Amino acid sequence: MNRTLSIVAASTLALLAAADASATRAKNLTGRPAVNIDIGRGGPVSGLGIEGQDILAMTDQMMRDMLSVPELAGRDTPPQVIIDGENFANDSVQRINKNVITNRLRVALNRAAAGRITFVGRHFSKMVAEEQELKANGVVDVGTLGAGNGAQAGADYRLGGEITTQESRDSSGMTQRYTQITFEMVDMRRGTIVWSGVYEFGRAGADDVIYR
Amino acid sequence: MFKKIALSTVAATVTAILAAPAGANIGTSRSDSAQAAALLTAADSADAFASDKPEALRPLYRSLFNDGTRNATLNDMRLGVAAMEIGDYARAEQSFDAALEQIETIYANNERAKQARSKFSKEAVKDFKGEPYERAMAYYYRGLLFLRAGDYENARASFLQGEYQTTVGEKEEYASSFPMLDYLAGWSSQCAGDTSRAQELYAVAQKSMPSLRAPSAGDNVLVVGELGSAPIKSAAGKHHELLQFEKANGDSETGVQFQLVADAANTALAAFEAGSVSYEATNRGGRAIQSILDGKAQFKSVTGAIGDAGAVIGTGVAEVGLLQNDSDMATVGLAVGLAGALFRAMADAAKPDADTRAWDNLPDSVHFSTVQRPAGAWQVSATYTGIEKHATASALDAASGKCSLVWMRSKSALAVGEAAPGTQLSAKEVKKLQKKYADTDKAFRTALVTRN
Numbered sequence: 009m010n011r012t013l014s015i016v017a018a019s020t021l022a023l024l025a026a027a028d029a030s031a032t033r034a035k036n037l038t039g040r041p042a043v044n045i046d047i048g049r050g051g052p053v054s055g056l057g058i059e060g061q062d063i064l065a066m067t068d069q070m071m072r073d074m075l076s077v078p079e080l081a082g083r084d085t086p087p088q089v090i091i092d093g094e095n096f097a098n099d100s101v102q103r104i105n106k107n108v109i110t111n112r113l114r115v116a117l118n119r120a121a122a123g124r125i126t127f128v129g130r131h132f133s134k135m136v137a138e139e140q141e142l143k144a145n146g147v148v149d150v151g152t153l154g155a156g157n158g159a160q161a162g163a164d165y166r167l168g169g170e171i172t173t174q175e176s177r178d179s180s181g182m183t184q185r186y187t188q189i190t191f192e193m194v195d196m197r198r199g200t201i202v203w204s205g206v207y208e209f210g211r212a213g214a215d216d217v218i219y220r
Numbered sequence: 221m222f223k224k225i226a227l228s229t230v231a232a233t234v235t236a237i238l239a240a241p242a243g244a245n246i247g248t249s250r251s252d253s254a255q256a257a258a259l260l261t262a263a264d265s266a267d268a269f270a271s272d273k274p275e276a277l278r279p280l281y282r283s284l285f286n287d288g289t290r291n292a293t294l295n296d297m298r299l300g301v302a303a304m305e306i307g308d309y310a311r312a313e314q315s316f317d318a319a320l321e322q323i324e325t326i327y328a329n330n331e332r333a334k335q336a337r338s339k340f341s342k343e344a345v346k347d348f349k350g351e352p353y354e355r356a357m358a359y360y361y362r363g364l365l366f367l368r369a370g371d372y373e374n375a376r377a378s379f380l381q382g383e384y385q386t387t388v389g390e391k392e393e394y395a396s397s398f399p400m401l402d403y404l405a406g407w408s409s410q411c412a413g414d415t416s417r418a419q420e421l422y423a424v425a426q427k428s429m430p431s432l433r434a435p436s437a438g439d440n441v442l443v444v445g446e447l448g449s450a451p452i453k454s455a456a457g458k459h460h461e462l463l464q465f466e467k468a469n470g471d472s473e474t475g476v477q478f479q480l481v482a483d484a485a486n487t488a489l490a491a492f493e494a495g496s497v498s499y500e501a502t503n504r505g506g507r508a509i510q511s512i513l514d515g516k517a518q519f520k521s522v523t524g525a526i527g528d529a530g531a532v533i534g535t536g537v538a539e540v541g542l543l544q545n546d547s548d549m550a551t552v553g554l555a556v557g558l559a560g561a562l563f564r565a566m567a568d569a570a571k572p573d574a575d576t577r578a579w580d581n582l583p584d585s586v587h588f589s590t591v592q593r594p595a596g597a598w599q600v601s602a603t604y605t606g607i608e609k610h611a612t613a614s615a616l617d618a619a620s621g622k623c624s625l626v627w628m629r630s631k632s633a634l635a636v637g638e639a640a641p642g643t644q645l646s647a648k649e650v651k652k653l654q655k656k657y658a659d660t661d662k663a664f665r666t667a668l669v670t671r672n
Contacts, residue, residue: 055324055325098377099417101384102377103378177384213328214328215349216330216334219349220507220508
């Protein structure tokens with residue numbers, strides 16, 4: 009009888025132990041206060057697309073590369089260059105503000121070039137034209153630099169580029185995305201490409217099965 | 221004598237467990253007046269949170285606040301469409317951006333997802349992300365908003381990512397599973413001046429849906445007409461473990477006719493059905509989670525059967541033992557009965573129910589027409605066949621961008637309840653979840669206040 013009771017008890021306990029507990033401990037039970045994160049590394053939230061650390065890495069890489077090009081950073085007279093998102097196309101599956109990339113590239117390059125390149129703020133052209141008109145009409149004085157001849161700076165070179173992706177997935181739920189960002193500096197007289205750069209990466213991940 | 225009292229006590233315990241209502245938790249639950257007070261405070265805060273929002277959107281904002289992170293994506297989707305209807309495009313963009321951020325986050329090692337897979341928790345405890353057709357439609361609406369703003373590249377990205385949500389394929393090359401979105405990606409490319417990409421995407425769309433008509437090269441107005449009601453989700457099977465989708469009942473609209481109303485002349489536009497949301501829902505293919513839900517249902521059935529048999533056998537053996545004054549037999553009988561009662565309790569606690577939460581202000585089908593923008597003032601009128609409804613709308617974009625978008629619906633996106641349908645959690649289960657994730661939801665609500 010004792011042996012029978014022992015078998016019944018052991019079987020019941022084994023089944024109870026095998027059953028999932030309904031009250032699991034959750035991570036982040038208390039939430040997390042906002043903290044600074046290292047933007048050069050992956051943050052706590054991740055997906056398959058371009059993230060902060062990619063923008064840092066690609067702009068630093070392109071900047072170093074551009075500074076080694078004689079036409080851009082080795083001329084006696086600094087060339088006038090436009091770097092903005094106007095001709096930077098997003099042909100990917102990721103929604104992105106392209107200015108995040110081109111703004112950082114322009115600012116980083118401007119600082120590192122230390123006068124070897126002159127950057128044209130074409131995105132400020134309307135602002136400049138309005139100020140020129142005020143000066144020309146005598147509404148404001150000419151400041152310390154003078155009124156100029158009314159012509160804004162033209163560009164010797166202008167940045168173009170494209171973001172493209174290739175995505176695939178399999179029946180196990182794993183999704184893989186290849187992202188390619190190309191940068192090209194174009195000679196604005198002849199349309200030739202004087203410099204090219206590419207930044208590419210691949211990421212893969214799978215959602216919990218409950219979301220597939 | 222003492223042994224008889226002890227045996228009777230165990231018998232009473234077994235009887236009590238067997239008599240416990242179905243669904244009783246194995247563990248104990250404590251009433252918490254402080255927690256109840258906190259929940260009341262949350263409801264008051266929901267009213268305060270919604271009070272400065274547009275009146276038509278307040279019920280949905282209350283729902284967003286009250287439901288917390290579990291239904292955040294669902295409530296943001298519903299809010300987004302409703303905000304579009306009242307012309308509050310900034311709010312609509314904000315809502316869809318929040319929803320898409322969650323959709324794009326990879327939920328790996330997520331505690332709520334793990335809990336939802338547990339035998340003793342319903343699938344509905346997970347944070348809602350939507351079925352593939354719902355995720356695709358979130359991208360669709362965000363894409364329309366980008367079109368309205370003239371951001372054609374991000375519009376194209378949205379439509380393409382939406383189409384990927386419905387793709388379940390093993391090969392590199394695949395036919396479009398939601399051709400409407402490839403068509404819209406093509407339209408975005410055409411508006412952006414990328415003619416070759418536009419033609420390529422129209423061809424992909426037409427390969428899967430030959431009835432889609434590519435726009436003429438000079439067309440720069442897209443008219444979108446949404447008809448009918450959202451697909452319905454239901455849970456079938458012995459233990460409600462099988463998620464099913466069906467077309468909504470009761471829709472009478474069968475089609476739409478567009479007319480361009482301009483200073484120069486009125487012109488009938490050729491409308492065509494571009495996409496069927498109910499088709500996408502009902503042709504989803506198998507869900508990976510279904511095998512887990514089937515396993516839960518099988519566990520529930522098997523342990524329930526063992527429990528019932530154990531109780532019957534154990535009680536019978538115990539009764540014989542008591543009648544024959546055989547304490548050993550009675551003890552064995554009671555032990556078997558107790559084990560049976562525990563199995564029964566586990567069966568009752570198992571929760572294989574499929575998650576039927578659904579995005580309820582989606583349409584049933586989407587119809588397109590394209591035309592070249594006329595000179596002067598113009599509008600588009602729509603006549604919905606089957607319901608005798610007539611409406612007129614202007615382009616969503618006030619500025620004269622490269623392309624214009626007209627968006628119309630046969631049913632109002634505001635004609636939905638405050639709470640999203642399909643939440644099968646009981647009030648007790650909701651309260652338990654809210655208690656467990658109270659701090660996470662508090663952080664979510666704090667961020668909400670900042671967002672809006």
